Amino acid sequence: MxxxxxxxxxxxxxxxxxxxxxxxxxxxxxxxxxxxxxxxxxxxxxxxxxNASAVNLKTQRTQTIGVIVPEILSHFFAEALHGIETKASEMGYRIIICISNESMNKEAESIKTLVNGQVDGLIMSLSKETQASMRMDHLEILKNNNIPLVLFDRILSQVNCDKISINDSLQTKNAILELYASGCKKIAYFSGIQDTSVDNERKKGYFEAIKNLRLEEFIVCFDRKNFPDEKLLHFMRYEKIDAVLASDELGAILVMKSALNAGFKIPEDLSVIGFTNGIMSEHFRPSLSTVDQHAEKQGKLALGILIERIEGKLSKDPKEYKIETSIIHRNSTRKGILN
Amino acid sequence: MxxxxxxxxxxxxxxxxxxxxxxxxxxxxxxxxxxxxxxxxxxxxxxxxxNASAVNLKTQRTQTIGVIVPEILSHFFAEALHGIETKASEMGYRIIICISNESMNKEAESIKTLVNGQVDGLIMSLSKETQASMRMDHLEILKNNNIPLVLFDRILSQVNCDKISINDSLQTKNAILELYASGCKKIAYFSGIQDTSVDNERKKGYFEAIKNLRLEEFIVCFDRKNFPDEKLLHFMRYEKIDAVLASDELGAILVMKSALNAGFKIPEDLSVIGFTNGIMSEHFRPSLSTVDQHAEKQGKLALGILIERIEGKLSKDPKEYKIETSIIHRNSTRKGILN
DNA sequence: CTGAAAGCGCTTACAG
DNA sequence: CTGAAAGCGCTTACAG
Known part of the structure; x- marks a missing residue:
């Protein structure tokens, strides 16, 4: 045959x-x-x-969801994708995945190729470039073509669509509070994801918490490929920094490596908390305390909302969903009065 | 509008x-x-x-490739997917991703939904279940529907299609040889991926190398969720095991953690090499020497071959491609005469 | 250079 | 209960 x-x-x-x-x-x-x-x-x-094409053409439905993420190599997005795929497969949908590689251009390209009746809806987490420029004209075409969009994690509040995220500013405040409660007095925020909505929220939370506690602010922005060891060590030696909250798992690990290699002890000399609970957090020595971002849950929720939207089960106005999260205590932090 | x-x-x-x-x-x-x-x-x-459906229906082409992988959370598959997507996007193709979750059933389901004119070709890495049972009847439908298939990494030699993999048995031999050259005399193989083609090849290589060197064989199979610390420590204390080759990154990390926690020194007391070069290998203390599996390269090659096959640019007979690989030396191994 | 017509493989109102 | 017909949105041989 x-x-x-x-x-x-x-x-x-x-x-x-x-x-x-x-x-x-x-x-x-x-x-x-x-x-x-x-x-x-x-x-x-x-x-x-x-024949799927024939059925789709006739029914004007594809049972396929497009997913555009900035990258796939970090644990957060891999896990989110895992959640999206699992749920989609349960609900009888397929997913087409595109990777924007943090480029707005690539993102726009992908949208264009998906908009042509290829997918019933779209899930996106925006590229850094898009978030930094706050431009959203390349998303217009979705409206024109009547394709529902759900944004997760890296969202843009101006876009009129359903959005899923964690409450980053609140979580940051909580993390600072816990560090403070465990005895830390000089708490820095290290960011490796500048220009993202997520990072802005966290900075907001950081400033608020630090202000409330009447502490000093220390913010360091770094590039993953070029971690500023000297800066960290300088802060530790001369500013007596005793805690770091890092924007992502790798950042937190790099902080710990740097401090450990210089002979500092964790958590005695430096407490560290990282955002995103990935595989390294669990296995590094010492294991890393993290703010769990529930990537899988975000993915599943995004998919669920999108399908309901597609199937017309949702009321007109899009909503913004905040996922509850929590801090996982491991060995990179001291025991405080809170735990 | x-x-x-x-x-x-x-x-x-x-x-x-x-x-x-x-x-x-x-x-x-x-x-x-x-x-x-x-x-x-x-x-x-x-x-x-x-409208894509209309065009596809008319032209009988979709410019879409289906990809079915066992999972997406381990670095190897995430990286392979990254390679596939990048290359596909370059060549003007989209990819639909399905995750089998190591289940043959889910794999069969995915094939069925993709076969219906949804994709021009398929890239797969087989589930453990499929590899263990060596069943391939669910792949028949691809032949019936004339959809080209490329298998990568987890392949099944009986299936008549293009295949991409690394030479696992050879790489294992090389790794053993290097451990031996660096002074190790009792080398164990720890496997966390039993019943895969990949694992079988490695065991073959292990046995051959050990035999040639007239050493003793030590094989331990483990479950990632339940690492047998006692067994490792027993081997180290009473059998004087001084090197471990692990089937995957996490396995190697678990071996190191176990040994370090028991007070052993790496690489002085125990040398460790892991397959798959992921993010943990680079950042663990000590960093892990690995056999790089070139996941991205495998993915790109698979996509490239598939497209050529689809576009009729390949001669009739499918081929098996072996990717060249190499050992990345880090701090979990001693310097030997070879490096 | 332009257009009428057939057809890709389906679904579905409508008629019988 | 079954079937003829229209049509989803395109492409492409064919005619003019």
Whole structure:
């Protein structure tokens, strides 16, 4: 068998009309049980599978969701994708994945190719470039084509669509509070994800908490490929920094490595908390206390909301959903009065 | 604008036929430059995008590749996916990703939903279940529907298709040789991926190398969620094991943690090499020497081969490609005469 | 250079 | 209960 068998061919073989075959295969009550059975048998025998393009064209639905993420190599997005795929598969949807590589251009490209009736809806976490420029014109085309969008984690509040995220500023405040409660007095925030909505929220939370506690502010922005060891060590030696909150897992690990290599002890000399709970957090020595971002949960929720939106089960106005989160205490922090 | 504009509507607005619009948009030389220009302008103005389902139905091509992987959370598959997506996007293809979760059933399901004219070709890395049972009947449907398949990493030699992998047995031998050259005399292989083709190849290589060197064999199979610390420590204390080759990054990290926590020194008391070069290898203390599996390269190659196959640029017979790899020396191994 | 027509493989109102 | 027909939105041989 070299070519897929079609309804037409099945109809010929069975000596009935195409309509009858189609209805039988779709369990239409119009068709007699015997016919249904005959049709299904032959279909099975011939490995009949309906042509998706034809069905989609006719029904104007694809049962496919597009997903555009900035990258896939960090644990957060891999886990989110995992959640999205799992839930999609449960609900009978497929997912098409595009990676923007933090580029707005690539993001726009991907949207363009997906908008053409390829997907019923779109889930996105925005590229840094998009978030930094706050431009959203490349998202307009979605509106034009009536394709629902759900934004998660890296969101843009100006965009009118459903949004999923954690309460980053609140979580940051909580983390600072816990560090303070465990005895830390000079708490720095290290950011490796500048220009993202997430980072802005965290900085906001950091400043508020620090102000409330009447502490000193220390903010360091770094590039993952070029961690500023000297800066950290300088802060520790001369400013007596005794705690770091890092914007992501790798950042936190780099902070710990740097301090440990210089002979400092963790958590005695330096307490560290990182955002995002990945595999390194659990296995590093010492293990890293983290703010769990529930990537999988965010992914699943995003998918769920999107499907409801597609199927028209949601009221008109899009909503912003905040996911509850919590701090996982491991060995990079001291025991405080809170735990 | 609520509904997508179609060729028909453009034609009406322009007072020309649908054929003319279609040809103009596709830069057919049949159409006059002025017409082409007029058409394109109006199309742009109206944000026209051709309906993918219609085009696919007509052309019998989708420019979409299906990818089925066992999981996405380990670095190897995330990186492979990254490679596949990057290359696909370069070549103007989209990818639909399904995760089998190591289940043959889910794998079969995914194949079934993708086979229906949804994709032009398929890239797979097989689930453990499929590899353990060596069953391949669920892959038959691909042949029936004339959909080319490329297998990577977790391959099954009986399947008649293009295959990409690294030479696992050879790499294992090399790793053992290097450990031996650095002074190790009792070398164990720890496997956390039993029943995979990859693991079988490595065991083969392990046995051969050990035999050639006239050493003793130590093989330990473990479950990632339940690492057998006692067994490792027993081997170290009473059998004087002085080196471990682990089947994957996490396994190697668990070995190191276990030994370090028991007070052993790495690499002085125990040398460790892990397969797969992930993010933990670089950042753990001590950093882990690894056999790089070139996940991204495997992914890119798989995609490249598949497209050539789809576009009929490859000779009839499928081939098996072996990717060159190498050992990355870090601090979990001693310096030997080889490096 | 332009257009009418057939057809890709389906679904579904409508008629019988 | 079954079937003929229209149509989803395109492409492309063919005619003019």
């Amino acid at each position: 070299d070519k897929r068998i079609t309804l037409k061919e099945l109809a010929k073989l069975l000596n009935v009309s195409i309509s009858t075959v189609s209805k039988a295969l779709n369990d239409s009550p119009e068709i007699s049980v015997q016919t249904v059975q005959r049709v299904k048998e032959l279909a099975k025998l011939n490995h009949y599978v309906p | 609520d509904k997508r504009i179609t060729l028909k509507e453009l034609a009406k607005l322009l007072n020309v036929s649908i054929s003319t619009v279609s040809k103009a948009l596709n830069d057919s030389p049949e159409i006059s430059v002025q017409t082409v220009q007029r058409v394109k302008e109006l199309a742009k103005l109206n944000h026209y995008v051709p």
